[in-house]
Amino acid sequence: MLYQDTVDTQVLVHKPWFVALIFGIVLATFLMFDLTSTSFGELMRPVIGEPAQSGFFGRFAIALVVAVAFCANVVLIGFAPLKVQVAVVWFELLLLFLAFFQSFKLSLPFILANLPYLITQGVLTTVYVSAVSLFFASLIAIIAAVAKLSSNGFAYAIASFYTSFFRGLPLLMQIYLIYLGLPQLGIVINAIPSGILALSLCIGAYMAEIFRAGILSIDRGQWEASRSMGFGFGLTMRRIILPQALPVIVPPMGNTFIAMLKDSSLVSVLGVWELTFLARTIGQPTFHHMEMLITSSLIYWILSGCLEVAQSWLERHFARSKVR
Amino acid sequence: MKKIVKVTTTAAWLAATFVASLATANAGEVLDRVLQNKTLTVAVGVDWGISSHLDENHQFVGYDIDIAKRIAEYFGAQVQFVTPAWDVITSGKWQGRWDLAMGAMTPTKARTEKFDFPATYLYGQYVVLVHKDSKATRLSDLDGKVVGVDEGTPSESYANHKLTPDWVGAKPIEYQFTPGAVKTYQVGNIALDDLRLGDGVRLDAYVADGSTAGGAIKSGYPLRQLGDPLFYVPGALAVLPGDKEFNEKIADAVKQMRDDGTLSTLANKWYGEDRSAER
Numbered sequence: 327m328l329y330q331d332t333v334d335t336q337v338l339v340h341k342p343w344f345v346a347l348i349f350g351i352v353l354a355t356f357l358m359f360d361l362t363s364t365s366f367g368e369l370m371r372p373v374i375g376e377p378a379q380s381g382f383f384g385r386f387a388i389a390l391v392v393a394v395a396f397c398a399n400v401v402l403i404g405f406a407p408l409k410v411q412v413a414v415v416w417f418e419l420l421l422l423f424l425a426f427f428q429s430f431k432l433s434l435p436f437i438l439a440n441l442p443y444l445i446t447q448g449v450l451t452t453v454y455v456s457a458v459s460l461f462f463a464s465l466i467a468i469i470a471a472v473a474k475l476s477s478n479g480f481a482y483a484i485a486s487f488y489t490s491f492f493r494g495l496p497l498l499m500q501i502y503l504i505y506l507g508l509p510q511l512g513i514v515i516n517a518i519p520s521g522i523l524a525l526s527l528c529i530g531a532y533m534a535e536i537f538r539a540g541i542l543s544i545d546r547g548q549w550e551a552s553r554s555m556g557f558g559f560g561l562t563m564r565r566i567i568l569p570q571a572l573p574v575i576v577p578p579m580g581n582t583f584i585a586m587l588k589d590s591s592l593v594s595v596l597g598v599w600e601l602t603f604l605a606r607t608i609g610q611p612t613f614h615h616m617e618m619l620i621t622s623s624l625i626y627w628i629l630s631g632c633l634e635v636a637q638s639w640l641e642r643h644f645a646r647s648k649v650r
Numbered sequence: 651m652k653k654i655v656k657v658t659t660t661a662a663w664l665a666a667t668f669v670a671s672l673a674t675a676n677a678g679e680v681l682d683r684v685l686q687n688k689t690l691t692v693a694v695g696v697d698w699g700i701s702s703h704l705d706e707n708h709q710f711v712g713y714d715i716d717i718a719k720r721i722a723e724y725f726g727a728q729v730q731f732v733t734p735a736w737d738v739i740t741s742g743k744w745q746g747r748w749d750l751a752m753g754a755m756t757p758t759k760a761r762t763e764k765f766d767f768p769a770t771y772l773y774g775q776y777v778v779l780v781h782k783d784s785k786a787t788r789l790s791d792l793d794g795k796v797v798g799v800d801e802g803t804p805s806e807s808y809a810n811h812k813l814t815p816d817w818v819g820a821k822p823i824e825y826q827f828t829p830g831a832v833k834t835y836q837v838g839n840i841a842l843d844d845l846r847l848g849d850g851v852r853l854d855a856y857v858a859d860g861s862t863a864g865g866a867i868k869s870g871y872p873l874r875q876l877g878d879p880l881f882y883v884p885g886a887l888a889v890l891p892g893d894k895e896f897n898e899k900i901a902d903a904v905k906q907m908r909d910d911g912t913l914s915t916l917a918n919k920w921y922g923e924d925r926s927a928e929r
Contacts, residue, residue, distance in 0.1 A: 443708050506738065509745040516747070517734070597733035607696040611703035613869040615839050 521593030754885020
């Protein structure tokens with residue numbers, strides 16, 4: 327249900343037709359792949375005999391077992407309370423991913439030996455670059471959003487050109503332009519400030535649109551009422567419009583922040599030793615690069631997890647008025 | 651108020667970086683800068699295999715690194731390493747951010763418009779790698795196949811039949827196969843991983859730098875070298891044109907190393923064979 331209410335209905339996953347449908351889909355999907363040569367085949371050896379010679383029977387048996395297990399899982403989880411459901415599904419998906427990473431046969435000692443450096447050098451630089459860019463991007467965005475909503479043609483033109491330009495050019499090109507192009511004009515900026523500048527300008531353009539949408543979502547009447555009470559522009563914005571717009575802005579802002587955290591990896595082309603740069607290069611001479619790539623992916627995930635937690639905390643904070 | 655102070659300090663910091671970098675950009679000759687700051691800034695990579703990589707303590711090591719350190723010693727300067735991407739180095743827009751680029755750049759005619767090449771310090775060889783299960787026995791068996799190459803290296807030019815051997819002492823190039831498709835990779839191990847997946851899964855062959863190829867096979871990649879090395883290329887130190895004295899001094903430094911045997915000792919140490927002289 328989209329909103330939780332007190333109308334009792336049968337849970338979807340307990341309706342026979344739905345379970346049958348899921349069963350059919352999973353069975354058909356797994357029939358399409360020949361899994362007899364993988365560890366699935368080894369697990370099924372007692373039933374299907376030598377996996378390589380089992381042919382279609384082996385394939386069907388594996389798909390059947392997977393489909394039965396999947397449906398039983400879905401039905402059983404349906405009985406649990408909501409919180410348990412979420413926890414169990416998260417846990418299961420996590421296990422699947424770990425099994426996927428396991429298949430790379432990674433060298434754990436190599437990861438452990440390099441993890442501290444990956445964190446002290448890589449994560450620190452990534453977080454530093456992202457946090458500074460985030461601050462400047464927000465600043466730019468709010469100015470651009472207000473300019474785009476203003477009735478001043480000059481301000482509107484500049485702001486709309488800015489958002490169009492920086493949303494339209496690939497971020498990588500912007501980084502190159504700032505690092506290699508600006509020196510043509512006599513402005514030489516080092517790698518980290520170049521990266522921060524490019525990220526701020528690019529993300530600021532996206533966030534300007536988010537801010538604008540948030541401001542526009544507030545009914546025009548609020549603006550008029552506030553103006554008729556004698557509030558000026560700044561006061562109306564601060565006291566009336568922005569407090570109401572913020573709850574609308576928070577979810578897409580969270581999106582942008584998470585996207586930016588990962589976009590910051592593009593500054594690695596300038597030789598900034600952030601997480602992606604180290605991940606690409608540390609394992610290379612010994613051909614252990616998969617280890618580092620996967621480790622850094624997980625670190626990015628943890629970092630964006632922190633942002634997600636912050637976002638949901640903010641959402642709860644702003645939704646206080648909507649709680650019954 | 652606090653916020654305003656913060657914003658102002660950040661702005662001031664940014665402005666200071668601008669001004670400071672402007673000053674270095676307009677400073678005089680490269681040599682003056684190096685001698686004045688007692689620092690030689692050298693562009694290297696950390697993903698260039700044996701030539702330049704990080705050891706287990708995350709310090710720069712490799713043939714390029716040893717050479718760069720000795721050149722800096724010759725200048726009586728400290729060496730400082732920066733790690734821009736290869737395409738940023740070859741763009742030629744250094745703007746005083748670094749003084750010298752390692753990486754055994756091939757001194758082609760097109761590049762002499764952007765760079766000076768004071769000295770050759772490494773002769774690289776390019777070989778063709780195929781999967782162990784590959785049925786190819788001769789290089790000509792690769793006609794019409796998918797061949798991987800590294801972006802901006804002679805391997806890319808070779809596979810596209812566009813390698814102009816216009817460096818000093820070059821032998822004419824004989825193209826021994828005509829790929830059906832050329833897949834270009836950023837310098838790195840991804841091409842090796844693609845080839846490892848199996849014969850013809852993503853790649854049928856990969857034109858690799860000799861030392862990378864040797865390293866991969868030694869690390870247990872299921873690959874083998876096909877035929878003899880394709881060609882040898884000289885690798886040079888690169889500087890921006892315009893500072894003749896700096897150029898000459900680097901040439902002197904390398905000549906001294908060549909004369910007293912340091913170059914071949916270092917090459918033997920890192921590559922297991924003397925790659926510092928032409929064969």
